[in-house]
Amino acid sequence: xxxxxxxxxxxxxxxxxxxxxxxxxxxxxxVTGTLMVVSAFGLKRMRGHRGALAMMALSLIASTRYLYxxxxxxxxxxxxxDAWDLFLSSGLLFAELYAFxxxxxxxxxxxxxxxxxxxxxxxxxxxxxxxxxxxxxxNEPLSVVRPTVxxxxxxxxxxxxxxxxxxxxxxxxxxxxxxxEVGATHLIRPxxxxxxxGNINRALKVTQGEYIAIFDCDHIPTRSFLQLTMGTMVSDPxxxxxxxxxxxxxxxxxxxxxxxxxxxxxxxxxxxxxIQDGNDFWDASFFCGSCAVLRRTxxxxxxxxxxxxxxxxxxxxxxxxxxxxxxxxxxIPQAAGLATESLSAHVGQRIRWARxxxxxxxxxxxxxxxxxxxxxxxxxxxxxxxxFYGLPRIIFLTSPLGYLLLGAEIIKAQGLMVLAYAAPHVxxxxxxxxxxxxxxxxxxxxxxxxTVLATFILGPTMLAFINPKLGKFNVTAxxxxxxxxxxxxxxxxxxxYLFLLNALGLVVGIIRLAGGEAHPDTLLLNLGWTxxxxxxxxxxxxxxxxxxxIRTAVRVRTRIPGAIRxxxxxxxxxxxxxxxxxxxxxxLLPDGFVTTVGDRVEILLIPDRSDVWxxxxxxxxxxxxxxxxxxxxxxxxxxxxxxxxxxxxxxxxRWRETQAPDRPLxxxxxxxxxxxxxxxxxxRWFTGDLLERLHARITRRKVAG
Amino acid sequence: xxxxKDFDDVSQLVDRLQLDGLKYRExxxxxxxxLKLAGGTAxxxxxxxxxxxxxxxxxxxxxVPVAAAPAEAARTIAAPAPAPLPEPARTVEQPLSFTFERxxxxxxxxxxxxxxxxxxxxxxxxxxxxxxxxxxxxxVSNLFAQxxxxxxxxxxxxxxxxx
Numbered sequence: 001x002x003x004x005x006x007x008x009x010x011x012x013x014x015x016x017x018x019x020x021x022x023x024x025x026x027x028x029x030x031v032t033g034t035l036m037v038v039s040a041f042g043l044k045r046m047r048g049h050r051g052a053l054a055m056m057a058l059s060l061i062a063s064t065r066y067l068y069x070x071x072x073x074x075x076x077x078x079x080x081x082d083a084w085d086l087f088l089s090s091g092l093l094f095a096e097l098y099a100f101x102x103x104x105x106x107x108x109x110x111x112x113x114x115x116x117x118x119x120x121x122x123x124x125x126x127x128x129x130x131x132x133x134x135x136x137x138x139n140e141p142l143s144v145v146r147p148t149v150x151x152x153x154x155x156x157x158x159x160x161x162x163x164x165x166x167x168x169x170x171x172x173x174x175x176x177x178x179x180x181e182v183g184a185t186h187l188i189r190p191x192x193x194x195x196x197x198g199n200i201n202r203a204l205k206v207t208q209g210e211y212i213a214i215f216d217c218d219h220i221p222t223r224s225f226l227q228l229t230m231g232t233m234v235s236d237p238x239x240x241x242x243x244x245x246x247x248x249x250x251x252x253x254x255x256x257x258x259x260x261x262x263x264x265x266x267x268x269x270x271x272x273x274x275i276q277d278g279n280d281f282w283d284a285s286f287f288c289g290s291c292a293v294l295r296r297t298x299x300x301x302x303x304x305x306x307x308x309x310x311x312x313x314x315x316x317x318x319x320x321x322x323x324x325x326x327x328x329x330x331x332i333p334q335a336a337g338l339a340t341e342s343l344s345a346h347v348g349q350r351i352r353w354a355r356x357x358x359x360x361x362x363x364x365x366x367x368x369x370x371x372x373x374x375x376x377x378x379x380x381x382x383x384x385x386x387x388f389y390g391l392p393r394i395i396f397l398t399s400p401l402g403y404l405l406l407g408a409e410i411i412k413a414q415g416l417m418v419l420a421y422a423a424p425h426v427x428x429x430x431x432x433x434x435x436x437x438x439x440x441x442x443x444x445x446x447x448x449x450x451t452v453l454a455t456f457i458l459g460p461t462m463l464a465f466i467n468p469k470l471g472k473f474n475v476t477a478x479x480x481x482x483x484x485x486x487x488x489x490x491x492x493x494x495x496x497y498l499f500l501l502n503a504l505g506l507v508v509g510i511i512r513l514a515g516g517e518a519h520p521d522t523l524l525l526n527l528g529w530t531x532x533x534x535x536x537x538x539x540x541x542x543x544x545x546x547x548x549x550i551r552t553a554v555r556v557r558t559r560i561p562g563a564i565r566x567x568x569x570x571x572x573x574x575x576x577x578x579x580x581x582x583x584x585x586x587x588l589l590p591d592g593f594v595t596t597v598g599d600r601v602e603i604l605l606i607p608d609r610s611d612v613w614x615x616x617x618x619x620x621x622x623x624x625x626x627x628x629x630x631x632x633x634x635x636x637x638x639x640x641x642x643x644x645x646x647x648x649x650x651x652x653x654r655w656r657e658t659q660a661p662d663r664p665l666x667x668x669x670x671x672x673x674x675x676x677x678x679x680x681x682x683x684r685w686f687t688g689d690l691l692e693r694l695h696a697r698i699t700r701r702k703v704a705g
Numbered sequence: 706x707x708x709x710k711d712f713d714d715v716s717q718l719v720d721r722l723q724l725d726g727l728k729y730r731e732x733x734x735x736x737x738x739x740l741k742l743a744g745g746t747a748x749x750x751x752x753x754x755x756x757x758x759x760x761x762x763x764x765x766x767x768x769v770p771v772a773a774a775p776a777e778a779a780r781t782i783a784a785p786a787p788a789p790l791p792e793p794a795r796t797v798e799q800p801l802s803f804t805f806e807r808x809x810x811x812x813x814x815x816x817x818x819x820x821x822x823x824x825x826x827x828x829x830x831x832x833x834x835x836x837x838x839x840x841x842x843x844x845v846s847n848l849f850a851q852x853x854x855x856x857x858x859x860x861x862x863x864x865x866x867x868x
Contacts, residue, residue: 117724118724118727120727121728123728224718224729227729228727332718592743592744607712607737608712609736649714649718650721
C-alpha cells in the first residue's frame with residue numbers, strides 16, 4: 001500500500017511539476033490564470049467535500065506556480081539592482097513563503113473535518129466513572145466564578161461520582177465561605193508557582209477522581225457536558241482528552257466595537273468550528289485549557305499539566321500525543337464564557353498565546369519530538385507557526401511603500417506580469433478558504449484580526465523563540481466593563497503610524513501617476529495594494545475605537561418559557577422571555593397583566609423544570625414587553641436562573657445559525673466599510689488631539705507672556 | 706399570550722444535532738411548577754420533567770424501553786432504528802473518508818522515511834526579464850523547448866523603473 005501511494009504521488013508530481021514550472025508569456029499566463037479561476041468557480045458548485053479537496057489542489061497549484069515564478073524570475077539580482085532592493089525583496093519573499101506554508105499546512109489540517117458524535121455511556125450509571133471538576137481561579141471576582149461553580153454542581157452525573165473543586169490561588173475567605181455554602185470543595189496551596197498549571201497539578205495530588213473536567217472560572221457548563229463527553233472516554237481507553245468548543249456569549253472587542261456580534265463569525269470560531277474538527281481527523285485535537293475532560297492516568301504519566309510554557313494546555317496535549325495517547329474533539333458548545341471586554345485585554349491574552357506557542361515550538365518542536373504521527377506534527381506545527389504572523393503581516397502592510405516612497409525594485413517584473421501570476425494565487429486561495437472556512441471565518445477578516453495583533457505579538461514571539469524562558473503567565477481580565485466611548489490611542493499607535501505611512505504612499509503614488517509615470521501598470525498595482533492596506537488598517541483603527549458597554553451583565557437573547565405574577569397569592573401569567581441576563585430579564589407582556597415601574601413582582605423561568613419564583617422589580621413595562629431586574633437572589637433562585645440562562649443542554653447550539661454564509665465580495669465590502677469608519681474615527685481623534693494640544697500651547701504662552 | 710408547552714432542552718439538542726442513540730439520564734432535582742393560571746385555569750404542573758418517568762424524546766414507535774437506574778430519572782432518546790447500536794469511534798460517512806482513515810493509519814502511523822528527490826534541473830530563463838516585444842510574440846509551441854535554456858542569456862528587465 002505504501003508503495004502504491006508513493007507511486008501515485010510520483011506520478012502526480014510529474015504533471016504538478018509541469019504545471020508549476022511552465023514558463024508562459026504574459027498573455028498565456030493571463031489565460032491560464034483565468035482558466036484556473038473559472039475552474040474554481042465550477043468546483044465551487046460541486047457539493048460535498050470532494051469539491052473542497054479539488055479546490056485545495058487547484059489553489060495549491062496556482063500558489064506554488066506563483067511562488068516558483070517569484071523565486072526563479074523576480075528577485076532583483078544583477079546589474080541595476082542594489083542591496084536595498086534585495087533586502088526588501090527578500091523580506092517580501094519571506095512573508096510570501098510564510099503565508100504559503102500556513103496555507104499548505106492549513107489545507108492539510110482541515111482536509112477532512114471529522115465531525116465526531118458523542119459516544120453512548122454504559123447502560124448502568126453504576127458503571128460510570130468518577131469525575132473531579134476543577135475550577136481554577138486567581139484574581140477573578142466571586143461574581144464571575146459563582147455561576148460556574150453552581151453550574152458545575154448541577155452537571156447531570158451520579159451525585160456520588162462527581163466532586164467540584166474551586167482551586168483558589170487567591171486564597172480568599174469569601175470563596176471559602178461560598179464553597180461551603182453550596183457544597184463545593186475549596187482548595188488552596190501555599191504559593192502560586194507555575195500559575196494555572198501549578199494550581200491544577202497541586203489539586204491532582206489531593207484528589208482521586210478517574211477523570212478531570214476543567215473549566216476556566218468564567219466558563220459555565222451546560223448540565224449535559226459530561227454525558228456528551230464522557231462516553232468517548234469510556235469507550236476508548238486510549239483517549240486522554242475530550243475537548244469541546246469555547247463559546248462566548250458576550251461580544252469580544254471586535255464584535256462590540258464593529259457591532260458584528262452574532263452576525264460575523266468571531267476570531268475564535270475558525271479554530272473551534274473547523275480547525276479542531278480537522279485536527280481530530282489526524283488525532284491531533286488539542287487541549288485548550290478549559291471545557292475539556294482529561295484522563296487522570298494520562299496526565300499522571302506525563303507528570304501533570306506542563307509548566308514550562310505559558311500555554312500549558314497545548315503543551316500538555318502535545319506530550320500526551322507523543323506518548324501514544326489519543327484525543328477527541330466534540331464540536332458541540334457545552335459551556336460558555338465571557339469574552340475579553342477591552343481591546344487591550346484581548347491583545348494581552350493573544351500575546352500570551354503567541355508567546356506560549358513560540359515557546360513550545362522551541363522547547364518541544366513538533367517536527368522533532370519523538371512519538372508523534374506525521375499528521376499530528378503538521379497540526380501542531382501549524383498551530384504554533386500561525387502565531388509568527390506578526391512580521392509577515394507588517395511586511396505585507398508596508399511592501400508597496402518600498403516602491404512608492406523609496407523607489408525600490410522589490411519585484412523584478414512588470415506590473416501586469418505580477419498581476420497575471422499573483423491574481424490566480426490570491427483569488428483561488430480566497431475562494432478555497434471561503435469554501436472551507438466560510439461558516440467560521442468570513443473572507444478578509446483574518447487580515448483585520450492579524451493587523452490588530454501583528455505589531456504586539458511580533459516582539460514576544462521573537463523573544464520566546466530566542467529564549468523560551470523569558471516572560472511570565474498573565475491572567476486574562478474578565479468581567480470588566482468599558483464604561484465610555486473612547487479611541488484607545490495607546491493600543492492604536494502602531495495602526496495609525498502604519499495608516500499615515502500608507503496614506504503618504506498613496507499621495508506620492510498619485511502625484512507620480514499624474515506626473516507621467518514610465519510604468520503606470522506597476523505604479524497602479526502598488527497603489528491598489530496600498531489602498532487595500534489602508535482599508536485593512538482602517539478596520540484595525542475602527543476596532544481601537546472602544547464602544548461603551550451599556551450593561552454590566554451581558555444580555556442573552558433567548559426565548560424560553562416563563563411565567564410572571566404579582567405575588568404568591570396572585571395568578572400566574574405564562575409568557576416567554578425575550579432576553580435574559582444575570583441581573584434581569586425581559587419578557588413578553590401577557591394580556592391582562594398590569595404593572596408599573598417599581599412594582600415588586602415574581603417571575604418563574606422554565607416552569608416545566610423549576611418551581612422557584614424569582615423576586616424582581618419592574619424597570620419598564622409597555623410596548624408589549626416587561627423588563628425586570630432581579631433582587632438579591634438566594635442560592636435556589638440563582639440556580640434556577642443559571643439553569644435557564646447557561647445550563648440548558650441546548651443553550652448555545654443555535655448561535656452559529658444566525659450568521660450569514662461567507663460571500664467574499666460582500667465580506668470585502670463590509671471590511672471596506674469598517675476601514676472607512678476607522679479612518680474617519682482616527683482622523684477625528686487625530687485632528688481633535690492636535691487642535692487641543694495647539695490650544696493648550698497657545699494658552700500656556702499667553703499665561704507665561 | 707401563553708407559551709406553555711413541554712420544555713426539554715436535551716431533546717432539542719439531540720434532535721437538532723441528530724444525536725440518535727444518545728441516552729440521557731437526569732440526576733438533577735428538577736420540580737415542575739404547580740401554577741394557578743390567570744383566567745381561572747386550574748392549577749397545572751408541567752409533566753416533562755416528572756422524575757423517574759422515562760420520556761420518549763423522539764418517535765415513540767421506535768423507542769427502546771430502558772430500565773431506569775434506582776432513584777434516578779431516566780430518559781431515553783430513541784433512535785429511529787430498532788435498537789441503538791454503538792457508533793464506531795470514528796464516523797465513517799463516505800468511502801473516501803474511509804480510505805483517508807485507512808491510509809492515515811497505515812502510512813502515517815508507520816512513519817515512513819520520505820524519499821529525497823534530487824532533481825538535476827537546468828536553470829531557467831526569466832520570462833519577465835525579456836524584452837517586451839519578444840515576450841509578447843513568443844509562440845506557445847516554443848515554450849517548453851525553452852525550459853532547458855541557459856539562464857546566462859537572461860537580461861535585466863528593461864521595463865524596470867529607472868531611478
